[in-house]
Amino acid sequence: MHDLQELHAFVTVMEHGSLAPSAQHLGVAKSTLSRRISQLEARLGQPLLRRQANRLIPTEAGLLFHGYCQQILALAEQSQRRLDELREEVSGQVTVQVHQTLARAWLARHMDTFLARHPGIQLTLGHPAQPPTGPDEEAIWVWVGPLTECGLRQETLGRLTQGLYAHPDYLARHGTPSHPRELASHAWVDLLGLTQTGLPLQHPHHGDYHFTPPHSRLRVDQSTLHIDAIARGQGLGVIPRWLAAGREAHHPGELSLCLPDWQPPSLAVSLLYPYGRQSRKVTALLDFLRQRVPSAWRGEESPAIADPPSAALAPPQRSLHH
Template structure:
């Protein structure tokens, strides 16, 4: 029977190549970590690690055994989760990855509510610019916009964010307000991550549409908060979700003005992404919390 403390010690050193770093990460004395690995090698009758320069590298036996070691640690973790579920306890670690446009304005509050409801859970909140598409990902994700076609995850619609064209009052005072989408070609355009460089279709309530190809942006930004800032500071016109503008206007009234009120871009979908199959209780609890927290403004 293997000792799981010894397996964890070996796995940690395989990842870092250093006894000192692994001991610090595990919260152990370096001598304790070294002893656990020596005991594991003694049980197996094989040398698993050897020193080369300033690193510990695996022997052939170490490379072979590491795959089994990781599988045993995974099974041990899953067994603990299963027992926790059986005890109807919501505990353990979970990661919530959210599109950066929604991280501070919405997800931070959801995370606080979730932790208050479940005191035995550890939550990592990540703001991302790209969705993780791998089915091996165990995190829960909230994505804004089109879901990547390669995403092998369960997708669940949460809502839609209406969008509009915005500029600052100062910019419009200097350059005039466009009276028709055709006039946008003569204005400075602020682009976010190239999302409009291929063209932007604007729709009107009478079902007519106008396909607008924005001029080349002299200022391009890669973070939504920088996008809003640039437009609010009079750098040009750009597309923003109305819900995000409303949240900013609550703190900085009068910074943003809607342009061409009769014309609107297609709304952005808000989608919940999570792995297929049986889920730990903490994941279901987080999914329920996210669903309850959807603002009315996102609902069709």
């Protein structure tokens, strides 16, 4: 078993080239440093350093051992750091900025579990209208959709596949489209103006179709309001299938998937956090969020049967349809 003080002494002498500055750097007497080097050479059974003029230079064994020595010290430091982290309490203030699509449908219910698991945590939840534009050292972000470089690490948690939905009563009155070109004759419910510049649709056999939705008489800025409007029969709109499955689980028959073979673009769900070493509270939260990703986001199960969204998406009572 190697003595870490002896290994540190050897690496330091390799860096400085002589005993005096090495001893000063380590804060020990020159005689103490010399003794540690001698003890290490005795343990190894061969010299590691030899004197040349006023400097100590490595022998062949010293050059070979130096690389291993650095690895041993690095592993020792890493293990100590991880052990120190285990002693660090998961407590303090943390902030999560979450896209409004996931605020109620996914994050809120899981944060109750996280707070129960870590009583020392004080949590702030926000749902800003725009993604981060620069480094944010105070918050973790969960975002849906495209992102630009903002100085934060961007980790993809999964993707939300989307579909075209309407209420069955609306389709009974206005007809069910059989091709994207028929969508132009339908009322359109727009979320945040996201489809007003056009909606690309992809078919596995018939290629791509670029649909330009008609002017929307109803525009909303929240996913819950968007789904509510479509479920009330106001028209067609694009909804993540995972959210639609959750709505249908609580209120069957409110949403009907149109043109199932024509696929709108999927949306990336991204986790954003600062670069570098994280505090234990942030590491605990990041790991927790990764563990709570629904299987449907990873494409592991059918969206209709995968972990559904929270009942928070459902209205307090069933709507009346005309």
